[in-house]
Amino acid sequence: MKRMLITALAALLTVSAFASRPDDDPLYASPNGTFTFDLFSHIGYGYHFVKSSAFKPSSAGEFFVNIFEFGLYPSQHFGIELGVDVESNYFRSKEHFFVLDTKDKIQALKISENMAGTYEKARGSFNFLTFNAPLMLKGYFDKVQIGVGAEASLNCLGETYITYKTGSKRTQVEDTAADINLFSYGFIASLGFDYTSIFFKYYPKGSKVLPDGSVDLNYMTLGIALGF
DSSP, rough: OOHHHHHHHHHHHHTTTTSSSSSSSOOOEOSSSEEEEEESSSEEEEEEEESSSSSOOOOEEEEEEEEEEOOOEEEEEEEEEEEEEEEEEEESSSSEEEOOOTTTTTTEEEEEHHTTTOEEEEEEEEEEEEEEEEEEEEEEETTTEEEEEEEEEEEEEEEEEEEETTTTTTEEEEEOOOOOOOEEEEEEEEEEHHHHHHEEEETTTTSHHHHHHHOOOOOOEEEEEEEE
């Protein structure tokens, strides 16, 4: 239930501040239009490409919504945007499940080696919630936008799940004490047309969501964002 609430919160309350061109009707705009402020301006989804040799997810991604966004536009073709997003991240695996060791570090174990003959259709999941602050440099050419930038992230609510079936009975085991790094950062590139953009995020190995001693969770993200 908590996982569903977090996902719903991210879907309803979050959007990425790097997604589209300046809003034609922001909540506030200076008389000359060089400064703007807006609320809930974009939503989006990204797919995580995990580069870990420790486990292969069956699906992984993020849902996000913008909370607020500041824009500074010194010219018609150039802008700087700073926003805050809420983002729900998930990782699912049909081959591995996630457990916490004695130090609350997340480890990935193979279902075939540790649960064989015990459960049917087992699946492991790891979720966490992120508050992002993306800072983007944007170029505008008619309806086309090109952006590059970086984002700092505040990570929280790390949770692991094991879902399995025994006969017709479906059971979910939840552990909410996962140890995750509070802060991380990444780099962003985006390309958009009108109010739709595609984006790419890269997270350096020095910026991990999971601390040393946990399963390797190095990933990149490709996704789409829609402006309102």
